Amino acid sequence: MNSDEQHAAPRWLTADRRDSVIRIGIIGMSPGNAHPYSWSAIINGVFDGDEICRVGYPAVTAYLQANRDTLGIPGARVTHVWAQETEIAESIAKGAGIEHVGARLEAMIGEVDAVILARDDPENHREMARPFIEAGVPIFIDKPLAYAREDLAWFAEQHRAGKFLMSCSSMRYANECGVARQEMQSLGQLELVTAVGKKDWKKYGVHLLEGVFSILGDVAPHSVRHIGRPDKEIIHLKMADGLDIMLHLFMDISGTFQISLFGRNGWKLIDIRNSYSMFRDNIIEFVRSVEEGKPRLDFEKTERIMKVIIGARESLERGGEEIFFEHDPSSIVKTT
Numbered sequence: 001m002n003s004d005e006q007h008a009a010p011r012w013l014t015a016d017r018r019d020s021v022i023r024i025g026i027i028g029m030s031p032g033n034a035h036p037y038s039w040s041a042i043i044n045g046v047f048d049g050d051e052i053c054r055v056g057y058p059a060v061t062a063y064l065q066a067n068r069d070t071l072g073i074p075g076a077r078v079t080h081v082w083a084q085e086t087e088i089a090e091s092i093a094k095g096a097g098i099e100h101v102g103a104r105l106e107a108m109i110g111e112v113d114a115v116i117l118a119r120d121d122p123e124n125h126r127e128m129a130r131p132f133i134e135a136g137v138p139i140f141i142d143k144p145l146a147y148a149r150e151d152l153a154w155f156a157e158q159h160r161a162g163k164f165l166m167s168c169s170s171m172r173y174a175n176e177c178g179v180a181r182q183e184m185q186s187l188g189q190l191e192l193v194t195a196v197g198k199k200d201w202k203k204y205g206v207h208l209l210e211g212v213f214s215i216l217g218d219v220a221p222h223s224v225r226h227i228g229r230p231d232k233e234i235i236h237l238k239m240a241d242g243l244d245i246m247l248h249l250f251m252d253i254s255g256t257f258q259i260s261l262f263g264r265n266g267w268k269l270i271d272i273r274n275s276y277s278m279f280r281d282n283i284i285e286f287v288r289s290v291e292e293g294k295p296r297l298d299f300e301k302t303e304r305i306m307k308v309i310i311g312a313r314e315s316l317e318r319g320g321e322e323i324f325f326e327h328d329p330s331s332i333v334k335t336t
Helices: 035-044 049-054 058-066 086-096 122-135 149-160 175-187 201-216 275-292 299-317
Strands: 022-027 076-082 114-117 139-141 165-167 190-198 221-226 232-239 244-250 257-263 267-271 323-325 333-335
Touching: 022 035, 022 275, 035 058, 035 076, 035 086, 035 275, 049 058, 049 086, 058 275, 076 086, 076 275, 114 122, 114 275, 122 139, 122 149, 149 165, 149 299, 165 299, 175 201, 175 257, 175 267, 190 201, 201 232, 201 244, 201 257, 201 299, 221 299, 232 299, 299 323
Parallel strands: 022 076, 022 114, 114 139, 139 165, 190 244
Antiparallel strands: 190 257, 221 232, 221 323, 232 244, 257 267, 323 333
C-alpha cells in the first residue's frame, strides 16, 4: 500500500459534508485525569465550572475561566462521550456541553468522525482503541501510548498498516519549549540536560521526555538507566551524540515541570506553566490532522519516546541495568 492509499481523504469528508463540523467522541475516564472535561470544554467552547469543581478539578475550572475568550476550536465539536460508568459520562457531558452519552464504547462508530481516548492508563489503551482503529476512525490517544513492548508493537503494526493514530504529551506543544528552541544556538554545544517533575514515571515521565525531545529535535537515544526508586525516580538517558539527560520524577515535591539546558556558552531554565495553551495547541494539531487525513506528528517520534519510557521501567525491574537502543528508531529495545 502506498502512502497516498494509506492516507486518503478522511471518510467523513464526502461531498455533502465538506463544510461540516468534525464530530469528536471523547472516551473517559481514568483516576485523576481531568482531560475528558478540560479537552471537551476547550473544543466546545463552553463549560460548567460548578460541575467540574464538584468532581474535584477546581484548577481546570480556573484555567478555563481565565482563558474563556479563546475557548472553542473552529470546525470541531465533541458530540459524544463514553465512560466506564454512565454517571461519569453524564458528568463529563454536563461539564463540557456534550449532547450524547453513549451506552457502549463501540456505539460511537458511525456517529463520530474522530475519537480522543482521554485516559492515561496505558494498560487499557490497546483494547479501548482497537474498535476505532480497526474501523478506520482517526484516534488521538492520551499519554503515554503504551507501557509494555507488546502494546507498543501492536500500535506500530497498525501505523504501518496505514491506520490513523496519534499520541503524545501536550508538552510537545508548550510555548515555553518553542521559545527554548529559538534560543538553542546561543547556548553552544549542550553538555547536560536536566528535567524535574512531580508524580510517577509511568504517567508523567512522558511529559518531561516530550518537552526535552521537542526542544532537541527528537534526537536518537543510545541507552537509558533507572537509578532511582519508585517514589523518587531518577533516569539517566544517554543520547547517540553523547549528550547526557537526567530526568527526575518525585512524588512528594511541589508540582512543577522544569527543564534546564547547559551548554558551553550558556544555560537556560525552562519553567513550564501554561497547561491551557499546550492543551489547546495539541487539540488543534489533532483536528488539523483529521482535516488533512493523516497525523501531522510522525508516529516514529512517539514510538521513540515510548521505548525510553518502557526501557526505564525495565531497567528499574532489573535493578538499574542499562538498557540500550538500536540506532534505527523503529527497532525494538534490547539489553546487553
